[in-house]
Amino acid sequence: MSIRDALRIPASEITDEAVYRDRRNLLRLFAMAPALGLAGCADAEPPPAPRPAVTPEQARSGFRTSEELTRYEDVTTYNNFYEFGTGKADPSTARKTLRTSPWNVAISGECEKPGRIALEDLLSGLAPEERIYRLRCVEGWSMVIPWQGVPLGEVLKKFAPTSKAKYVAFTTLADPVQMPGIRYRSINWPYREGLRIDEAMHPLTLLATGLYGKPLPQQNGAPLRLVVPWKYGFKSIKSIVEISFVEKMPETAWHDLQPSEYGFFSNVNPSVDHPRWSQKTERRIAGTSSKLFAERIPTKMFNGYADQVGSMYAGMDLKKWY
Ligand SMILES: Nc1nc2c(c(=O)[nH]1)N[C@H]1C(S)=C(S)[C@@H](COP(=O)(O)O)O[C@H]1N2
Ligand SMILES: [Mo]
Numbered sequence: 617m618s619i620r621d622a623l624r625i626p627a628s629e630i631t632d633e634a635v636y637r638d639r640r641n642l643l644r645l646f647a648m649a650p651a652l653g654l655a656g657c658a659d660a661e662p663p664p665a666p667r668p669a670v671t672p673e674q675a676r677s678g679f680r681t682s683e684e685l686t687r688y689e690d691v692t693t694y695n696n697f698y699e700f701g702t703g704k705a706d707p708s709t710a711r712k713t714l715r716t717s718p719w720n721v722a723i724s725g726e727c728e729k730p731g732r733i734a735l736e737d738l739l740s741g742l743a744p745e746e747r748i749y750r751l752r753c754v755e756g757w758s759m760v761i762p763w764q765g766v767p768l769g770e771v772l773k774k775f776a777p778t779s780k781a782k783y784v785a786f787t788t789l790a791d792p793v794q795m796p797g798i799r800y801r802s803i804n805w806p807y808r809e810g811l812r813i814d815e816a817m818h819p820l821t822l823l824a825t826g827l828y829g830k831p832l833p834q835q836n837g838a839p840l841r842l843v844v845p846w847k848y849g850f851k852s853i854k855s856i857v858e859i860s861f862v863e864k865m866p867e868t869a870w871h872d873l874q875p876s877e878y879g880f881f882s883n884v885n886p887s888v889d890h891p892r893w894s895q896k897t898e899r900r901i902a903g904t905s906s907k908l909f910a911e912r913i914p915t916k917m918f919n920g921y922a923d924q925v926g927s928m929y930a931g932m933d934l935k936k937w938y
Contacts, residue, residue, distance in 0.1 A: 670818070670819065670924055670925075670927065672819070674923060674924055675818075675819035675820060675924055676819075677923065677924070678820050678845070678921050678923070678924040679745075679747050679748070679820075680746075680747070680748045681748050681749070681750065681760060681920075683750070683760045683902065684760065684902040684903045685748070685760050685761070685762060685902060685903075686759035686760050686761055686901050686902045686903075687902075687903070687904070688827075688828045690759065690901055690907070691759060691761055691827060691828070691836070692708055692827075692833050692835060692836060693705060693708045693835075694901065694907055695707040695708060695835045695836065696753065696849065696850070697797075697835055697836075697837065697854055698797050698802045698803050698807070699788065699789075699790070699795035699797045699798055699805075699807065699854075699855070700795060700796060700797050700834075700835065701796065701797045702797070702800070702802050706797070707834070707835035708833075708835040710796060710834070710835070711796075712834055713793070713794045713795070713796070714789075714794050714795065714834045714838060714855065715794060716834070716838045716839040717735075717839065718734060718735075719734070719735040719839050719840065719857075720732050720733065720734055720735070720857070721733055721735065721738055721840070721856060721857060721858065721859060722857065722858045722859070722860075723775050723858075723859050723860075724858065724859075724860045724861070725781065725785075725860040725861035725862050726777060726778045726780040726781040726861040726862065726863060727775040727776055727777045727778060727781060727861045728775070728776035728777075728778065729774070729775045729776050730775065735839060735840060738771060738774075738840075739766060739771070739823075739825070742766040742767075742770050742771065743766075744764045744765060744766060744825065744826070745764070745765065745766065745767070745822075746762060746763070746764055747762075747763050747764075747765065747820075747822055747843070747845075748760065748761070748762045748763075749761060749763060749820075749822075749843060749845035750845060750919050750920060751843075751845065751849050751852070752848060752849060752884045752898055752915065752919045753848065753849040753850075754848035754849065754850060754878070754882070754890060754895075756893065756894075756895070756897070756898050756899060757898060757899045757900075757901055757907070757910070758898045758899070758900050758901065758915075758919075759900075759901050759902065760900075760902055761827055762827060762828055762829075763822060763824045763826070763827050763843055764824065764825060764826035764827065764829065765822040765823050765824035765825050765826070765843065766822070766823050766825075767819055767821065767822060767823070768816055768817075768821040768822060768823045768842065769816065769817035769818065769819065769821065771823055772784065772816060772817065772859075772861075775861070777813070777861045778861070780861075780863045781813055781861035781862070781863070782812070782813055782862070782863050782864070782865075783810055783811065783812055783813060783816075783861075783862045783863070783864065783865055783866055784810060784811050784813060784816040784859060784860070784861055784862070785808065785809075785810045785858075785859070785860040785861075785862050785866035786808065786809045786810065786811075786842060786853045786856050786858065786859055786860075787806050787807070787808050787853075787856065787857055787858040787859075787860075788806050788807035788808070788853055788854055788855050788856060788857065789806070789855050789857045790805040790806035790807070803869050803870075803873060804869065804872050804873060806869075807853060807854070807869045808853075808866065808867060808868050808869045808872070809842065809850075809851055809852075809853035809868050809869065810862075810865065810866040810867075810868050810880065811844065811851070812865075812928075813861075814928055815844070815925075815928065818924075818925060818928070819924075820844075820845055820846065820921060820924055820925065821842070821843075821844055822842070822843040822844075822845075823840060823841075823842060823843075823856075824837075824840070824841050824842070824843045825839060825840060836854070837852075837853075837854025837855050837856075838855060839855070840855070840856050841853060841854040841855060841856060842854075842856065845919055845921055846883060846884060846918040846919045846920075846921040846924070846925045847881070847882050847883055847884060847919075848882045848883075848884060850869075850870050850878070850882065851882050865880055868880060870882075876891060877890060877891050877892070879937065879938040880937070881929075881934070881937050881938065882938070883918055883925075883929065883934065883938075884915060884916070884917070884918055884919035885917060885918070885934055885938070886914065886915040886916065886917065887917075888934060888935055888938050895915055896914065896915060897912045897913060897914055897915055898912065898913060898915045899911070899912055900912075900913050
């Protein structure tokens with residue numbers, strides 16, 4: 617790990633097992649002391665999604681931004697992909713061992729057409745679109761990335777979800793042969809994520825297959841990853857091998873690891889701090905600014921996508937449902 621990385625990596629990323637276990641024990645103590653005021657993720661289901669429709673014009677206004685792009689070099693060398701190691705440079709310097717073709721995705725759960733489907737068939741009939749989105753990592757840095765992909769909702773419709781499909785669960789490949797980081801327990805593998813069905817069907821939610829007009833590099837989640845621009849970056853799960861329609865809120869990898877710190881919703885929200893650091897500002901890695909000294913800018917509600925997604929959370933206590 618470089619000094620630079622060491623300076624910037626929050627304690628959450630220290631993988632040393634002993635340190636990690638100590639912290640877990642500490643977290644258990646916190647869990648037993650609600651007086652400390654740490655928000656715990658309640659087990660009860662959240663209020664039902666209000667689901668007002670977003671107009672196509674509203675949605676489209678979020679598809680692009682004129683903000684300065686993050687350089688390709690930075691997008692592809694400063695990564696979080698723990699399956700290839702926990703250092704920011706690990707995923708890009710790892711040997712290119714991920715076999716991305718053939719690639720199959722298992723579709724399961726509450727839908728009329730489950731099955732195992734080849735990536736080409738999953739995407740067939742859907743024209744790739746370009747989206748220029750902000751990506752805000754929970755650690756406090758952000759990028760602006762031109763993605764190519766298809767709206768997740770269009771893909772999901774192909775499998776005819778039933779009325780019981782209240783959530784969608786995603787799983788990343790976890791193959792120790794192709795992914796050297798799997799032998800460390802930095803995550804309880806496989807990496808899992810989830811969305812409420814209205815979030816999954818929202819026009820901003822993208823299944824990305826490329827960036828900067830090129831196929832996704834291994835380090836960015838080849839050949840298929842989620843991009844949910846109004847949520848912290850860890851919701852944007854990489855190298856997806858399973859998509860499941862489920863009735864109950866699914867467990868997710870970061871919530872599983874540290875439930876008091878990472879909730880299911882994880883909407884970008886400057887007024888809800890991470891228990892160990894503020895979320896009010898972020899380091900924007902864009903243009904030629906170096907990572908360490910990138911400009912700090914205010915973090916926006918829903919990462920600047922409040923007009924497009926805010927109505928999905930009307931009436932929800934976003935401190936409780938962090
Ligand atoms: N499977 C998997 N998906 C993942 C991660 C990971 O470690 N494993 N890291 C997440 C985090 S914390 C972030 S910020 C983004 C980073 O995406 P990028 O490296 O393409 O910028 O990927 C997310 N998706
Ligand atoms: Mo992240």
